[in-house]
Amino acid sequence: MKKSKTLPRRSEIPAEYKWKLEDIYPSDAEWEKDVAKVKELIEEIKAKQGSLAQSGKQLLDALTLQDEISKVFEQIYVYARMRRDEDNTNATYQALTDRAASLGTQVSSATSYIQPEILAIPDEQLRQLQESEPGLDHYRFLLEEITRQKPHTLSAQEEAILAEVSEVSSAPSTIFGMLNNADIRFPMITDEQGEEVELTKGRYIQFLESKDRRVRKEAFEALYKTYGKHKNTIAATLTSSVKRDVFYARVRKYPSALRAALFGDNIDPSVYDNLIATIREHLPLMHRYIRLRKKMLQLDELHMYDLYVPIVKEVEMTIPYEEAVATITEALRPLGDEYGQVLKKGFTSGWIDVYENQGKTSGAYSWGAYTTHPYVLMNYQENLNNMFTLAHEMGHALHSYFSDTTQPYTYAQYRIFVAEVASTVNESLLMHHLLETTTDKQQRMYLLNYYLERFRGTVFRQTMFAEFEKLIHEQVEAGEALTAESLSSAYRDLNVAYHGSDVLVDSEVDLEWARIPHFYNNFYVYKYATGFSAATSLYKQIVEEGAPAVERYLGFLKSGGSDYPINLLKRAGVDMTSTEPIREALAVFDDLLSEMETLADEKA
Template sequence: MSDNKKLKDRNQINEEYKWDLSSLFESDEQWEESFEKVKELSSKIKEYKGRISESGNTLLEVMNLKYKINRITENVVTYAKMKLDEDTRIDKYQGYFSRAEALDVKVEESNSFIIPEILEIEEDTLNDYIKNTEGLSLYRHKFDEILRQKNHTLSYAQEELLAQAGDIAGTPQNIFSMFNNADIKFPTVKDENGEDVEISHGMFIPLMESKDRSVRENAFKGLYSTYLGYKNTFASMLSGEVKKNIFYAKARKYNSALESALDDNNVPTSVYDNLIKAVHNNLDSMHKYMKIRKKALKLDELHMYDLYTSIVKDADMNIPYKECQETILEGLSPMGEEYINLVKQGFDSRWIDVYENRGKRSGAYSWGTYDSNPFILLNYHDTLNNMFTVAHEMGHSLHSYYSKHEQTYIYGGYSIFVAEVASTTNEATLMNYLLNTVKDKNQRLYLLNYYLEQFRSTIYRQTMFAEFEKIIHSEVENGKALTADNLCRIYKELNEKYYGPDVVVDEEIAIEWARIPHFYYNFYVFQYATGFSAAIAFSQKILQNKENLERYIGFLKSGSSDYPINVLKKAGVDMTTPDPVNNALKLFGELVDEMEKLI
């Protein structure tokens, strides 16, 4: 195996391509000090137990202390997890993260009396406290949120017990993460040049994008045959996660795990159901796209391992990281000078951990805390997809940057429901730039192919994931077992439905659920599809009228100062209606039609 095909150890990566975590902690020793500080403050807050209702000042003191503890804890947990993600094999940071998770549970336990005691305060009395206690009005939206969920909040003893169970509840996800990132080993395959390439999470998609069909097929079968060898283990992990979600939903008196998950963001389940319905109603466009793909690739049979390769063979785009940065800065120029300067700051100030190394967590994310700059984890390869990943994660980071600089710590984060909007707005804006500047017909086809793949993977595929989640939770809620065979059957049938008659749904794809980390995020994935739809709306508005940019930046600055549905409405996108989803799917259909004419 040639050296450039081997995964490097972390110490072989140049420092400029590694993130600088010093804005979190300058040393492990500082982390230990904060860890101890959290323990000290968590003991102190217990002194307020039974006293919260005595006065507005007491209520203010406990709220201030609660969020001080949360703020430090957030730094402790984030640092431990990001150090572990650099190389998941390192025992020291496995220990750090385990300790941080346990500490987080202890914090939840020590804080668990607060909400039940607030709920015992008469609403008129609470309003009087807020009116007459300087500083308490800051928490008005938090109090509104507590009162909204009153029927799902338990007694102090019950809340304390649920908090104590938190460490155990994280076990399915933790086992999956360690097994999937640190322990599982994949075979090597030959690339287009006949050289051995080790299959990894980071290399899998580049291999699936190969022009050589045998490379794609071997990588596909090599990866999924490995997962099939552990199908019962992965089924046990996922079953445990589903049972955990249902347990918490029942404990809090929700009708379903779905209702429980969405209620955290005050999102009605109708938004989830309407998304699935809208996609079902537009599967004809997806099936048409698959037919075009089959024709363009000149295949008698279109297999699952043919879905990622470009249908334009001679317009492949190789994009080194430096070129990626330059293109993103040009493409995002409609977002305004201030926005672009912040993107430059992210590139130049080591916010980003760029390249894959042995043991590094797979995938990509943006993270950080109120006290740090944003951070981006990548596993960058020189592809168009990876360039869009950088733009995507930078959207998350800029959203975080604006939110925390505009809002206090209390509201400095943003709801999961809107988490994918800024990231995808970046992608849509960058794509518009590329489509407007490309001159070559084949390159335009290549970009259209990529854009259609974004719709496929973000609206259609994520909605398929969302439907899978809904089905498997319903199965357990109705007393059925999630065996490996049942999970594979459900997943394969969904693939057949979504991809249509022109795709051979290979048996191996039935195990794909086993490698998806988002199935451990409690009904997270539907928000990729709703967020993508909102982002398409924002991008089009910004490109049509610069005045809309100010409303969009206002959205980025809103944090969690209001419910996510309201934050979007204020910026001009109403997700309580089907319009954003329908308009996005209409655009997808138009792009499919354009591709059909160009093929």
């Protein structure tokens, strides 16, 4: 599409570059009909409260009706929200989104009795109900998952008390969010052109990528000096958040906060510990990469503010959307004809909203409802990063497509633990294709560095975060106090260990813990590292084994949430209870790094 100096209005975007939300609802009037339908179904399910233990049929009817309500409501909400995302200034769809959210609250309230009521049924009685009603076979895994929660579910009165305090318990995250996003103001710094500009969180990484080292240093010091002024307050919010995690774990009779956090996905703590131990063992690889960075930047002393500046001169790669589609299609050919046919359908049948327009939601995502195909929102710019983003989001989309078309609604939704696997496999295959077809050395170095940075940020950095989380939770569980000083000391030790002796670990970075919002969502970041490792292992199998690995991988995509994530990955050929997938991913990193080192020596 031809570029313009100003953003086009929605109406000016050609139809072939817009998604077809008419596939969800042909008109807003049809949407209104489903809203009315859900309101009727809400009254039906309310009437079933107190009856679930009476017979297998009563239990089946309630679960079936819950699925029906959820399925229709999902369609309602997705349509309204995605219409709003097309143009957030459109008052019609602002209103529809608000109404959909309000309806969601009503649905949640009306169905909230179901799980507690099932948990209140004695095990033997629940077994008899299942045996008496063959239709409940469909819900066997769901009921198993609900009853698995029983040892950690309290009495109705105690659960009611915990529900009442949930808003209070979210205070640490809320307070940090307000401080971090609303109240903190950063100073002005001088940019590359000598202009005074305000430092913001959004601009920070851009400044760290500056070729002007003075700009990098000034932004780095200004950011952490600002956080330093609030370090005791932020230490208090983080401490309160950790204490909340420990409190809930103890009240619900988990042996630790880590165990409580992993219980939902049925993940053994050894998976978490294996990740940290294996990355620790392979830190010399990270140190080699840091050493190469220092060498290629030609610095006598590498500082923490030198870790984001590109070490390869940027290669001008203008990639129009149609070229990106063609390249991705070719890169994903190893996934076979079945995958390729669906991918083609996604590119040609109104799944993707391609270009930016006035009022459109920024960024990129893949989303959709079970009843229709998935969708992808893009704001496509003609560069390498956007081509990778498109491949990434189509990985999510095809995972959803295969899951939704294979699994019943009950088990279609895959869990967060495996959510990034399909998207990262696509990125890995795209990178493999580009490296296989690129002959220009400068372009090749640029691609290698792009991939190595993905490893550094997703595997090494997220594992360092995971280790920090584990450490501070264990300290609270042992009755130790967390202070700004103790948090900074622990964080510094990790930075020294992970980055090695070729970087000078500036004292400012000791405060980095104070600006990471993920630490308020406990034991979450490790999933980035495990997902990337699993995807890299699968990608290697697909490239090296061919058809057998592809068949296993498609089986994984089609499995949705029909089993626990560890089991689904095992069947695909990746055992995350072992260290092997992590080692395989790090072997890929080693190979890429070795080639980068060779090319750097040749260039020198």
